[in-house]
Amino acid sequence: MGHSGAAMKRMVAMNEITVDLYSDTQTRPTPGMREAIAQAPVGDEQRDEDPSVNRLCSMACELLGKEAAVFMPSGTMCNEIAILVHCRPGNEIISDRTAHIISSEGGGPAVFAGVLVHPLEGARGVYGAEQVEAAIREESRHTPRTTLISVEQTSNQGGGTVWPLAAIESVADVAGRYGIPMHMDGARLMNAVVASGVPARDFAKSFNSLWFDLSKGLGCPIGGVLAGSHEFIQQAWQWKQRMGGAMRQAGIVAAAGAYALENHVERLVEDHANARLLADRLATVPGVAVEPEAVETNIVFFDVKGTGLTAADVYQALLERGVRIGRMGPFRMRAVTHLDVDKADVETAADAVSTVVGSAG
Numbered sequence: 327m328g329h330s331g332a333a334m335k336r337m338v339a340m341n342e343i344t345v346d347l348y349s350d351t352q353t354r355p356t357p358g359m360r361e362a363i364a365q366a367p368v369g370d371e372q373r374d375e376d377p378s379v380n381r382l383c384s385m386a387c388e389l390l391g392k393e394a395a396v397f398m399p400s401g402t403m404c405n406e407i408a409i410l411v412h413c414r415p416g417n418e419i420i421s422d423r424t425a426h427i428i429s430s431e432g433g434g435p436a437v438f439a440g441v442l443v444h445p446l447e448g449a450r451g452v453y454g455a456e457q458v459e460a461a462i463r464e465e466s467r468h469t470p471r472t473t474l475i476s477v478e479q480t481s482n483q484g485g486g487t488v489w490p491l492a493a494i495e496s497v498a499d500v501a502g503r504y505g506i507p508m509h510m511d512g513a514r515l516m517n518a519v520v521a522s523g524v525p526a527r528d529f530a531k532s533f534n535s536l537w538f539d540l541s542k543g544l545g546c547p548i549g550g551v552l553a554g555s556h557e558f559i560q561q562a563w564q565w566k567q568r569m570g571g572a573m574r575q576a577g578i579v580a581a582a583g584a585y586a587l588e589n590h591v592e593r594l595v596e597d598h599a600n601a602r603l604l605a606d607r608l609a610t611v612p613g614v615a616v617e618p619e620a621v622e623t624n625i626v627f628f629d630v631k632g633t634g635l636t637a638a639d640v641y642q643a644l645l646e647r648g649v650r651i652g653r654m655g656p657f658r659m660r661a662v663t664h665l666d667v668d669k670a671d672v673e674t675a676a677d678a679v680s681t682v683v684g685s686a687g
Contacts (some may be wrong), residue, residue, distance in 0.1 A: 344648040345671045345678075347604075350514075350597070350624060350664035353545040359585045366581030371397070371573045378577025382584045386551040389587070390536065391527040394559035397580055399571050401513050401550040402426075404537035406434045407565040408509050409474065411558055412535070415440030418470040420461050422448040424483035426511055427476060438569075442470050450620070451481020452489050455496040462504055475501050478511040479518050479529065483654075486601070486625030488518045491528060498532035510536035513550075517543050517623040520594040534558065543594050543624060544586035545665045548579050590665065597624040597663040600672045604661055607676035611683055624663045631657035633683045643682040649675045 346352045355363065369375035383395040398404045405427050409419065419435060421427060423445035427435055435441045444461050446453040463469045477494060481487040501508050510530070515538040519526050530536050535554040540546035552562055566572050598621075605618035605626045613633030616626065630640050637653040644651055652660040661675065 342648050343650050345675045346650045347661040348650045348652045350542040350662045353664050353666050359582050362581045362585040366577045368575035368577035371576040376577040379580040382580040386553050389526050390530040390553045392553035394556045395551050395553040396559050398550050401539045402431050403571050404550045404552040406438050407562050408535045409435050409439045410565050411561045412474045412507050413439050413441045417473040418442040418444050419474045420444045421476040422451050422453050424451050425478050450487040451484020455500045458500045476509045480514040480623050485627050486623035488522050488622050491524050494532050507534040512536045512538040516591050521623050540583040544590045546582040546586050600663040601626050604672045611680045626661045629657050635686050647678045649678045
């Protein structure tokens with residue numbers, strides 16, 4: 327079967343990407359991580375007999391201050407299973423309107439758990455305690471029952487915003503008064519830890535359940551770790567089994583997670599510095615709207631409307647120059663730094679954006 331000229335051009339461009347800022351999920355395992363994978367002792371994960379999985383879960387419990395943890399194939403599965411444990415059909419979750427559980431999980435809360443999500447209008451993904459209190463439903467046969475409050479750390483669509491510990495604690499105070507569990511989507515929790523200096527255990531304290539991703543800033547090929555009480559994890563494990571997430575010799579990938587926790591956390595500061603550098607450089611490009619001072623971690627959003635080009639135009643033109651940056655709307659774009667992108671790559675990407683915009687002018 328043949329390909330159209332445009333399709334072929336896109337395929338060629340994809341094969342020649344030299345700077346990939348599409349997401350921090352685009353990382354490849356480092357040589358040290360590959361060695362850890364190759365040497366990993368393994369066993370039957372479903373029977374709790376995989377030593378590498380068990381070690382990773384123990385590390386997660388120590389890191390987060392929780393009783394138990396379970397290794398999952400993906401962060402989305404972590405979120406969806408947590409919702410299934412905490413909620414029943416017809417219940418309602420409170421979250422920010424930009425939350426991953428609303429925008430990027432295929433309607434999972436409705437499909438799997440039969441629950442509604444009440445979106446709040448936070449500031450760059452961070453909502454306030456007073457908003458939560460106003461959103462909690464009064465007990466009534468006519469309304470859904472509020473049974474979970476979800477926080478995304480960092481806020482992806484908020485621009486990599488770090489939820490301050492004080493903001494989390496104020497929301498947790500409200501949740502505690504109403505007896506509502508708290509869940510953290512901690513996809514980029516380690517970025518928040520490095521950027522704020524707040525230990526993961528302190529961020530985790532207010533939450534009944536939380537998880538952190540291995541396949542984003544930590545650079546692993548797959549996986550996330552969900553943590554909570556013994557009872558919570560026991561229920562989570564049953565849902566993992568039901569949903570086909572249980573594995574066998576999963577230590578092959580769990581070993582990558584343990585390696586990342588030991589070697590890839592502190593280096594996240596480099597990604598944050600590179601993101602700020604990129605934002606500073608983009609701010610000098612005519613027609614590009616960006617707020618460098620708002621870049622807290624490794625995510626940079628910018629708007630190209632003022633260039634006379636669409637995000638699709640810029641995306642394709644950059645791709646043809648070996649640079650990939652994500653499209654997030656008609657004019658909005660997102661660049662995410664990670665361990666496979668260094669300072670020189672950031673400079674290359676910024677130069678490419680400037681060239682594309684200049685060519686359009």
